[in-house]
Amino acid sequence: MKVHPEAKLSDQEIAVIEDYVRALPDKNYPKDTVRKKTSEDEFKLWKKNHISIDSVPISPNGVRYSDDFKNWKVLSLNTLYGETMRVTYGNDVVVNAIEAEQFDPIPDGAIVVKAVWEQVENKHGEISPGKFINVQFMVKDAKKYKDTEGWGFAKFSTQNLIPYGNTPNFAVTSCISCHRLKAKETGYLFNVPLKINTKS
Ligand code: HEC
Incomplete structure (x- = not known):
């Protein structure tokens, strides 16, 4: 006996759901902190330029990749020129600083991570994240990163999380000049967001 015959989906509705499921972003996150096999050339270049400890990708200035950001709060979601989609995450230290409007300076230990995907649009005009492009970190440590205002x-680019930059500086x-524009207003x-949580 059909209980809800009217609940049957039309072909068009099924197509919409299929498009949606196909475009779900989870599968496009870098899977874990262990480096995947890269092409031989990429790997040689990477080895030449970077120190490797337990196979976790490390930037030439010592910033280590970590998956932790996937559990943090989302500070923003935006698109750039309709070409890429970006999700920005903040750890507790930066979230608390933002809530308290403590920008001068944002305390040591704050970490902000921005993940960037290609933007895809399905035939219904809905946009969603496609291929993973890179993930960018800003880690606050005033002593360690004096040359770049403490950040x-x-x-780290592609699913292989290849670190950017050839020298520690x-x-x-490549990075600090634009972020200086936000120095005073929001600590680089x-x-x-104006307020992440309303506590009232
Ligand atoms: C041409 C200017 C420019 C340069 C150079 C630049 N950024 Fe940014 N960055 C931006 C803008 C604009 C945003 C905010 C828009 C967005 O989310 O993409 C941003 C956002 C970020 C964020 C999220 C935190 C925030 O400030 O909102 C991180 C992390 C970041 N950039 C890292 C980097 C790294 C790493 C480099 C160097 C490899 C770099 N940036 C170079 C302009 C720049």
């Missing part, structure tokens, strides 16, 4: 920058030329961070 340790890092970028790559961020002086762009993605700062």
Whole structure:
């Protein structure tokens, strides 16, 4: 006996759900902290330029990749030129600093992570994250990262999480300049929501 015959999905509805499921982002996260096999050339280059401890990708300035951000609060979700989608996460230290509007300075231990995907649009005009592109870190340690205003920058690209930069001070030329625009207002961070939680 059919209990809910009217609940049968039309072909078009099934197609919409299939498109949606196909575009789900989870499978596109870098899976874990262990480096996957890279092509031989990529690996040689990586070995030449970076120290490796327990196979966790490390930026030339010492910022280590970690999966922890996947459990943190989301500070923002945005798209750039309709080409990429970005999710920015913050650990408790930075979330508390934002809530307290403590930007000068944001305390040591704060970490902000931005994950970037290609943006795909299905035939119904819905957008979702496609292929994983890179994940970018900003780690606050005033003593360690004096040359870049106390922030340790890092970028890990592709599913292989290849670290960006050839020398420890790559961020002086490649990263800090834009972020200085936000120095006073929000402690060098762009993605700062007005209030993450309303506690009232
Ligand atoms: C051309 C200017 C520019 C440069 C250079 C730049 N950034 Fe950013 N960055 C931005 C903007 C704008 C945002 C906010 C928009 C967004 O989410 O993409 C941002 C956001 C971020 C965030 C999220 C935290 C925040 O401030 O919102 C991280 C992490 C980050 N960038 C890391 C890096 C790293 C690592 C480098 C160097 C490899 C770098 N950035 C170089 C402009 C820049």
